[in-house]
Amino acid sequence: MPTTILVSACLLGIHCRYDGAAKPDLRVKDFLIRKELIPIPVCPEQLGGLPTPRTPCRFAEGSGKEVITGNAEVFSRDGCRLTETFLVGAKETLEIARQCGCRLALLKERSPSCGVRQCYRGDHLLAGMGVTTALLAERGITVFSEEELDELEWCLQGSRFT
């Protein structure tokens, strides 16, 4: 049975970023083809109902982990509280993962939704997950960033996911 993997849509060339741009990553594309993975493109911020382009967002405190436990908030740069919107996007992404049988995700580093190891709090880049990554990880989905293709390859070689 083919292995599906959630992938941040911007990494696949979809123009869904806050500035209306894409962030296509040829290494990601080549990896997916080489490993015969079936990508399921998702943009949690669009799934939450945000427009494209949109004002970029940051954590006021904490990171995605604290947002999903109700202990932190996400704000747009112009001061709108968007915590609930980010949670809706994370839940919709989780539902897509369930529907498509994804137990793996490959998401865009440093995004307030998709970040895996780092995200912005105010103007500072700090350790922490995005909101969607935190929810997926909590529900047992193994998440890698586009900067962790070697780690994803090792994980696949462990054959737990194939």
Ligand code: SF4
């Ligand atoms: S929310 Fe994720 S998929 Fe959407 S633009 Fe941001 S990093 Fe890309």
